[in-house]
Structures are given as structure tokens and as C-alpha cells.
Amino acid sequence: MSEFVRTLAAPSLRLSEVFRSIQGEGELAGTDSLFVRTIGCNLRCRWCDTPYTSHAPERGERVAVDDLAERILNEDCEHVVLTGGEPLLTPGVVPLTEALRAAGRHVTIETAGTVFRPVAADLISLSPKLSNSTPDGRWAARHEATRDAPAVVARLLSEFDYQLKFVVEGPGDLPEIERWLADHNVGRDAGRSRVFLMPQARTAAEYERLAPRVRALAEALGFRFGPRLHVARWGDRRGV
Incomplete structure (x- = not known):
């Protein structure tokens, strides 16, 4: 088999960017993390903050999983976050997460929950x-x-440790959140501590305006407020 054919057969994925920053959201907010962003999404959210991986995708870089794993592991960073787009669209995330977990990295996968892959995720x-x-x-x-x-969703919630992050624009979103939780049989009692309400904001000014309102809604209903530290600090700047 030629080297060219062997390369094509190796697991790979389309990569948008790799960057180091703080985790801005959820349970691990504030944690030093290495972000690995893939290209491709099966949704077209109206307020998408990464259009270059979704409705206006860049060409990106096709990378072999082994090479990407080596690149990630060369960084002295315990926490690795796979994000997108929708990272679970690409089969290459499975061997990538397996390699990272085998090397002792903590792996978070940010997903909309519309695609399942048997990944190795913390x-x-x-x-x-x-x-x-x-x-x-x-x-x-x-x-x-x-x-x-x-x-x-049922499979993800049953097979992995998880957190739920809902993007909130105002009080009108709350009945729908409650229905979603009831329909999926999650969020009862102590389970509500896994639920984060996050302000829908792309700029620091929008975040500053909406965050107090969303925090009050979350606290009133027994949910957790979901900070978006990267938006509060950098707005919609890329690569942070």
C-alpha cells in the first residue's frame, strides 16, 4: 500500500483551530483548557457564535488523528475540550478521545446532543x-x-457524566426548558444542579445586560447560572 493510500485510510478530521484558554461555561468554568474545534454542524442556530464552523464553514485543515493527538499531548494542559460546530459528526473523534483519555487527559465534549458516537469522555x-x-x-x-x-440524548445521559446548558434570552424560554427536562426525564430534585442557564450574548455589553436577569431566573427555579466568562472578557473575539 502506498504512503498516499495509507494516509487517506487513517482516521482524520477537519480541524478549525486549536487554542488554549479558560473554560468559560458550566461546571469547569475558569479551568485552564485546550480547545480543539472541528468543522461541520448539522444545525443552523440563529445566534450561532461560530459561523465559520457552521453556516459559513471555512475549508479548515484535514488532520490525521494520530498527528492531532500528538499535537494536543505536547501541550502541558490536563483539560481538553472538543467543540465545534458539532464534534460528534466526525468518526475521527472516537480514536482521538481514546488516545487522550489513555494519556490521562480530562476530555469534555461540547455537543448539541443530536449525534451519538462511542467516545471516551469524562x-x-x-x-x-x-x-x-x-x-x-x-x-x-x-x-x-x-x-x-x-x-x-437518552443514550448520552445514561452513558456519560453530563451537564446541561440552555441558552436563554428571557423568561419566555423557561416553560420550554421545563418541558424539555420533563420529556427527557432529567432535572428533578438534585438533578437540577446539572442544569445551567446561560445568557444568549455575543458581546461583552450584551452579556453585562443579560447576565443579572438570567442569574435571577436560574436561582428562582433551582437551576445554576451558567457564566460565559470568555464572552464577558473578550466578547466575540476568536481563538480565546
Whole structure:
């Protein structure tokens, strides 16, 4: 087999970027983390903050999983976050997460919960998409039909440690969140501590305006407020 054919057959994925920053959201907010962002998404959220991996995708870089794992492991960083786009779209995340976990890294996967892969993950950071995510135009029907996959969600929640992060625009989103939790049989009693409400904000000014309101809503209902530290600090700046 030629080296060219062997390279094509090796597990690979389309990579947008790798960068080191603080985790801005959820249980591990503030943790030094290495972010690995893949290209590709099966949704088109109206307020998507990474269009270069979704509705306006860049070409990116096709990388072999072995090479990417070596690159990640050369960084002295315990926490690795696979994000996108939707990282679970690509089969290459399975051998990548296996290599990272075998090397002792803590692996978080940020996903919308519409695709399942048997990954090796310490934490599934599941961000269900509410109706406030549905765009106008030709993608609306497809997005609406795809944004909730109960069978996938059930499997993710049963097989992994998880947290739930809901993007909130205002009080009108709360009944839908409660229905989602009831439909998926999660979020009762102590389980509500796994649920984070996050302000829908792309700029620091938007975050400053919305964060106190969302915090009050979360506390009133027994949920947790989900900070977005990267937005508060850097706005919509890329690579941080």
C-alpha cells in the first residue's frame, strides 16, 4: 500500500483551530483548557457564535488523528475540550478521545446532543437547542426537525457524566426548558444542579445586560447560572 493510500485510510478530521484558554461555561468554568474545534454542524442556530464552523464553514485543515493527538499531548494542559460546530459528526473523534483519555487527559465534549458516537469522555457538555435557536429562511424546517433527538440524548445521559446548558434570552424560554427536562426525564430534585442557564450574548455589553436577569431566573427555579466568562472578557473575539 502506498504512503498516499495509507494516509487517506487513517482516521482524520477537519480541524478549525486549536487554542488554549479558560473554560468559560458550566461546571469547569475558569479551568485552564485546550480547545480543539472541528468543522461541520448539522444545525443552523440563529445566534450561532461560530459561523465559520457552521453556516459559513471555512475549508479548515484535514488532520490525521494520530498527528492531532500528538499535537494536543505536547501541550502541558490536563483539560481538553472538543467543540465545534458539532464534534460528534466526525468518526475521527472516537480514536482521538481514546488516545487522550489513555494519556490521562480530562476530555469534555461540547455537543448539541443530536449525534451519538462511542467516545471516551469524562464530561458530556450537552447544550440542547430550544426554539429560540431556529433561524428564518430555508434552513428553518430542517433545523427544527433536527434540533432535538430524544434517543441520542437518552443514550448520552445514561452513558456519560453530563451537564446541561440552555441558552436563554428571557423568561419566555423557561416553560420550554421545563418541558424539555420533563420529556427527557432529567432535572428533578438534585438533578437540577446539572442544569445551567446561560445568557444568549455575543458581546461583552450584551452579556453585562443579560447576565443579572438570567442569574435571577436560574436561582428562582433551582437551576445554576451558567457564566460565559470568555464572552464577558473578550466578547466575540476568536481563538480565546
